[in-house]
Amino acid sequence: MGLMKDYKTEFMTNEALQNLINSWIPELEFTEEGSQFLNIKVKPEQLHQLMSQLKSNPETNFDYLFCLSGVDYEKELGVVYHIESTTHRHIVVVKVQTEDRENPTFDSVYDIWKTAEFHEREVFDFFGIIFNNHPNLKRLFLTEDWDGFPLRKDYVDEINMVIK
Amino acid sequence: MDTTTIKNSFKSEEYFINMGPQHPATHGVLRLLLTIDGEIIKKVEPDLGYIHRSIEKMCERDSYQQIVHLTDRMDYLSSHINNEAVCLTVENALQLEIPDRVKVIRTIIGELTRIASHTLWWGVMGMDVGALTTYFYGFRDRELINDIFEETCGARLTMNYNIPGGLMFDIHPNFVKRTKDFIAHFKTKLPEYDTLLTGNVIFQKRMKGVGILTKEDAISFGASGPVGRGSGYSCDVRKHHPYSALDKVTFKEALKTEGDSLARYEVRIQEMWESMSIIEQLIDNIPEGDIQVATNAVIKLPKGEFYQKVETARGELGVYIVSTGTKNPYRLKFRSPGFSNISLLNHIAVGGKIGDLVASMATLDIVVPDIDR
């Protein structure tokens, strides 16, 4: 059954969350524009630290990573994490980007949420983003010898892609 | 998948077996690489991608109405709910006011789809553990639901009844009566199925204590749907983030705490009862009104990001749209329930026997096109 931690289930508003998280790491960008949740933009070097604090802190307790997507922003490559707390039921979105398109690297969050293992493999498969400390980083859907990263915006494939 | 590296990495008593891609027990084209020592499983590695059709890339090129058609092909057993997910995302982004009639009909048809998916799961589950007759009984009842859908939506598997803005056409005049008849019929059949399979001592021995998943692991692996609820993790999207007419109905969330295969099995049987109760609450009072809200012929979402969660028969489906204001989404990601559920297969199958792997996989209820997209 596991330990039932004794949390007072307290839903935190976006403002309260912003204040709390900002107090840990000052150089974050917060925005709520263009999205229904609080978005946090973090630098790649502080990603792992922020994520572990988001999970372990009892007031935030973000223990459920429900979506890990890679996005190609034309110039940058980024990863978007949607995380939720199963006890307090608040949701935040954490985004991280890098301009390095040759060798994009982020830290893996597999040690924090085990569901990241397959999700990060998928992002590697389609975008080419490498995750440090991932237990088994290889392609997931495409074959081992596939050339290129299909979901990038500059991917060209005359045979398989049908462009309208 | 590099088989030579696998063969070189295990000890001499272990051997390596390939289950699939065509295999009666794996529900779809899934290849499992098993490392086995005698009868005990040491490692399970799923090999995905046999039915990858790059739906996400296609969505970046198609219009929103066309995307709805692609979603049925993902988890084809809950096709209506998949369509609903994309339609709801688009409607929330455009901030459209959906008529009550549409919401109620969407909920009723969604719950009927859930029952159809669970009866098929039950039939195939019995077949996997060896009771070969249950397959026919499950399909017999699923055919009745398919007949209802055929009359209203025109299709039996890939419905495409939802469009952004409402429904494609109004329900058939026979719909209410046939649904009520089906509910009355199914209420007599479900206890029969319970006695046939659930009460059987051989079945209990095969499922009890097999494939145990603790609540912490379920949350960490992102399990949702009946897989999570069998371990005591309350994850029903219909309760926590209600959509359509689900905030108007009362139903209990099926939760069990043991976390073994028998718990997940019982959660799904319980869910079928709850679905029938939801339908009964709504079927008599379908409000009158329009079935569509006018949208532009070319739908353009405003700039921004939109996320919608729905509860399919397998678990939590999420649709994440990044839009730059054009007529196609800039990036569309489907968070599929089967993808997270299958990542815990290695965790629950190691240490058990091959028969246990088959039983656990049957209770995870994965549909491979949902995983591969």
Place this chain on the structure above:
Amino acid sequence: MITLSITKNIHDWLFSIMPEGVASIAEMVLIAVVYLAIFAVAGLYLVLLERKVAAWFQLRIGPNRVGFWGLLQTMADALKLVSKELTGTAKADMFLYNLAPYFVIVSSLMALAVFPFTQEFQAFDINIGIFFLIAISSIGVIGILLGGWASNNKFALIGAMRSGVQTISYELSVGLSLLTMVLITGSLQLSEIVEVQKNGWLIVQGHIPAVIAFMIYMIAGTAETNRAPFDLVEAESELGAGFHTEYSGMKFAYFFLAEFINMFIIAAIATTIFFGGWLSPFGITESIPLLGVFWFLGKTLVIVFLMMWFRWTFPRLRIDQLLTLEWKYLLPLNLLNIILMALVVWLNLTIQI
């Protein structure tokens, strides 16, 4: 009184037209041909019966296109199997691979030869009848193990090993439960056993220990023939097709038919030992011994139907659960039952009608 002296007539006729040595050989060949024919026809119609029974449980009709009520269906299937290419694997051990199906066929045929179908209509009435039966059915295991090993296929090997373990374990229970009944009859000879049952069927004579012995026998017998719920040897949803994965065409047909004949044999043994063989209940048609064949077949088919019912209802047991069932539950129960039966016989508590 119509006595069945056909066998005696043919015997005398043969001996009158040929010298003795040749006549005996001719007689043996004739009997062998008759039994092969019975084997083939019985096998084919049992397969059809299984399909019809399965269809009935599953709310469908079953084969009904080929011939009236589908009666020619298995004929068509047999023709198809004969015309199939005999694929073998390149790395298979060819001699053993070809030899394996013959073991199962031969052991089934030999077992079929000792049953008393009716009074004086028995091919081979030796004085160690039951002992012979049990010994012969054990030979079938060799065929399965050889088939799995010689196929050079991991799945086939796993299937064959599981089957070997299962069969060897359950033979004990079969043997012991039959031994329990021998305590009442006092003889191993099959025709004697049926004679003793003129005072009431053995399951009635032995009341409680006989009923227990029958139930153990049914469980162990179903396991002996690798039928569900003990069919993990051929668990389609787990391993493809078990030990006969690599066989096709006629050789596959041998394994397949042998399974159904084994089922018939287990049912026939149960009929002979527990339910009076070819005797009619309360002796109603005792004056027409020819009807004994129909009584025998009728009772056997009821038990065959019971075994088919098991198959289509119950889920499958796992290998360790199967072995636990035998070694921890059935075997001690069997041993206690023998003691109980011995007490019943010694104290003359058997029910005689």
